[in-house]
Amino acid sequence: MTELPKYYFRVRENGAAVFRVDTENRQRRIDMDQIAVINIRNGEIKPQGERVLDEEDMAEIRTWMDERRALLEARDMDDILRAIDHMNLTTQWAQSKASEAQLDAVTDRLLMAMHDLRTVLVRKKADRLDTAQE
Structure with a gap:
């Protein structure tokens, strides 16, 4: 055992x-x-x-x-x-x-999620670059 x-x-x-x-x-x-x-x-x-x-x-x-x-x-x-x-x-x-109907169903939500993600990633990368330069 x-x-x-x-x-x-x-x-x-x-x-x-x-x-x-x-x-x-x-x-x-x-x-x-x-x-x-x-x-x-x-x-x-x-x-x-x-x-x-x-x-x-x-x-x-x-x-x-x-x-x-x-x-x-x-x-x-x-x-x-x-x-x-x-x-x-x-x-x-x-x-x-994707059909037009499928794209219509998800496009706005995907664009908002991608915009939100891009905004956070760009801000975080800028913060890291600022920290590295100091």
């Missing part, structure tokens, strides 16, 4: 609920005791109830948080790269397949 991890992290919207996993009991059941709730965005770690987290708990939680942030960052980049692919596919669709 594979050894179970000592901690289990139930992912939530902004972090996770942290459980200590226990299989060392008389019934040989898997018991999960919630020890903390963590918030990835602000780095907050809240022990559950009156519990005091020891150094091992904190180290495991911090490691998980670092790994989770890296995973979420990688997913964000993947989503953006996919968005670029979708933009290219949308361009090809508009040029070669």
